[in-house]
Amino acid sequence: MKATVLHSPGDVRLDEVPDPRILDDTDAVVRVVAACVCGSDLWPYRGINPVTEPVRIGHEFVGVVEEIGSAVRSLRAGDFVIAPFMFSDNTCPHCQVGIQSACPSGGFWGREDRQGKTVDGAQGEYVRVPLADGTLVTVRDHDEAMIPSLLALSDVMGTGWHAAVAANVREGDTVVVVGDGAVGLSGVLSAAQMGAARIIVMSRHESRQKLATEFGATDIVAARGDEGEAQVMEMTHGVGADAVLECVGTGESMGTALTVARPGATVGYVGAPHGVELPVAAMFGRNVGLAGGVAPARQYLPNLRDAVLSGQINPGRVFDLQLPLDEVAEAYRAMDERRAIKSMLWVGRS
Amino acid sequence: MKATVLHSPGDVRLDEVPDPRILDDTDAVVRVVAACVCGSDLWPYRGINPVTEPVRIGHEFVGVVEEIGSAVRSLRAGDFVIAPFMFSDNTCPHCQVGIQSACPSGGFWGREDRQGKTVDGAQGEYVRVPLADGTLVTVRDHDEAMIPSLLALSDVMGTGWHAAVAANVREGDTVVVVGDGAVGLSGVLSAAQMGAARIIVMSRHESRQKLATEFGATDIVAARGDEGEAQVMEMTHGVGADAVLECVGTGESMGTALTVARPGATVGYVGAPHGVELPVAAMFGRNVGLAGGVAPARQYLPNLRDAVLSGQINPGRVFDLQLPLDEVAEAYRAMDERRAIKSMLWVGRS
Missing domain, CATH: 3.40.50.720 (NAD(P)-binding Rossmann-like Domain)
Structure with missing residues (x-):
């Protein structure tokens, strides 16, 4: 599949990487519909956070569940889902009080999970989602026009x-x-x-x-x-x-x-x-x-999703640049040069 | 009158000082019934906070209103009152939201008020109370045994x-x-x-x-x-x-x-x-x-007073040493040497 890789500061490319697959029975694989570039992605892009080797990048996405592990209970193939910017089990004591960003089983997209297995970055065609039941929030009955606002709930609106x-x-x-x-x-x-x-x-x-x-x-x-x-x-x-x-x-x-x-x-x-x-x-x-602190976006997702679906809020308006995934390098440049508040990437059909 | 003066680290004495009198029409003069020594009084006593000249000390007291200024409305001579560890007008925007410790007209006992006039320390026979309506909280129908608990509301319990x-x-x-x-x-x-x-x-x-x-x-x-x-x-x-x-x-x-x-x-x-x-x-x-931060003891005083009067709380039990004002030096020594949790000073009849 194609996914975004930051090779060195300023050098972001769409590379061919291995297709993700189910590695744990609590995983899902999600086909990405839309992703975006975060202000925090600019820290390594600008070399302020060091980049010592090529890294997968992106931590905000919405998409369609492609496949689930045998232990996944709340999702099925075809569900449209929002992913918060961290994965979490949503059952541990920290998740239970709503601080999913402190989940000891959780972690960040584009890095390794707690077992040392690759977790895909969000700016690509597919993502393996660990702890899928705890992480993903389903969306029913949305229309295409709402996708930017649903995507904004991944990070910036929840933050x-x-x-x-x-x-x-x-x-x-x-x-x-x-x-x-x-x-x-x-x-x-x-x-x-x-x-x-x-x-x-x-x-x-x-x-x-x-x-x-x-x-x-x-x-x-x-x-x-x-x-x-x-x-x-x-x-x-x-x-x-x-x-x-x-x-x-x-x-x-x-x-x-x-x-x-x-x-x-x-x-x-x-x-x-x-x-x-x-x-x-x-x-x-x-x-x-x-x-x-690090926002527990997962905590706020169900309510904010409903607020988007009812038309009460439209946070997707922060995306003043929308590009296809192929143009991810321009998406970064536009934000780096402050030509865009936030760049959205259309990846696949919804 | 007699009042406590810290001459230099470790040297605390009961000195003869001028009797306070009404200087502003919003003042009251209170005859002190009981005062006490605070852990924060030990900072200068131990020389950790510098002492460059003799200073009046003490910021916790209960007593009886002796005289009021012509603008004072809520108090009269003979009222038994609790003073919080700072004075405040209780009408400014900070006081109105309950952060009386940030009152721009307020200040600390034993220093000068905002007009540069002496404010007595609490470990003495009388105290001039600026902004008396805003500062003092009256107590009706208490008995003598409650005085330690009412005094504790001045600072430690409110804090x-x-x-x-x-x-x-x-x-x-x-x-x-x-x-x-x-x-x-x-x-x-x-x-x-x-x-x-x-x-x-x-x-x-x-x-x-x-x-x-x-x-x-x-x-x-x-x-x-x-x-x-x-x-x-x-x-x-x-x-x-x-x-x-x-x-x-x-x-x-x-x-x-x-x-x-x-x-x-x-x-x-x-x-x-x-x-x-x-x-x-x-x-x-x-x-x-x-x-x-610096506790707005004034905010909590009315409710805590009622809790003391009803017997619900008995915070005065922190006073494990009670001495007459004459023995103020021993009151400090006992706390400094950790022989006492907190020393109370009986100053006058209630």
């Missing part, structure tokens, strides 16, 4: 939702969203769904400001750092925000998030920290909490 | 309660309390009040273990560091605790708290951080949150 849950967004809140990438935009949509009265998004890019507004942002702050923080404090009459979503992961963005949070508020963070040092004395003095 | 609130303790939870000082013990009592099913306290001192058990602890772990963490993980079948109260404030105690928290749990911290560096990557990877 933005997690930021809003972690920040404890409540009805009537003033919320600040730091970051206007696909996750930040999903955070805006999430905060709006949770009833935030005011959503201030920190965004410098016009196309993203526009989508943020359509997703429910009420105010835009284009400035960053001290100036951006001062603007938010002024907009909140010196009080700060009731809840803050940190959707970037840099030291600067975290500093801003902690500064604009009012005393007693929580910063919900989902941007993988790169160069973040937490100012514990200031956090303590101001009673500003921090919660979040 | 332990804040740790449990911040850690989001819920009915049925397994809770770990790191620290067996008066705050940690109050944290145990708070978690028990909130319905925790299992309360594991990390404690090495027999007298504290005993009181912890009486307050509701179900398990004791005497070991610290790696060994203590391993014991907690074994006791929780490798899962970790649903909520963790960090009541010490050192790097080691925070490390333990974060390690024994299960994924998705929150560490509620109230020990002022000394040498704490937060491991953000590990916190992110495990979805372990951190919340808390």
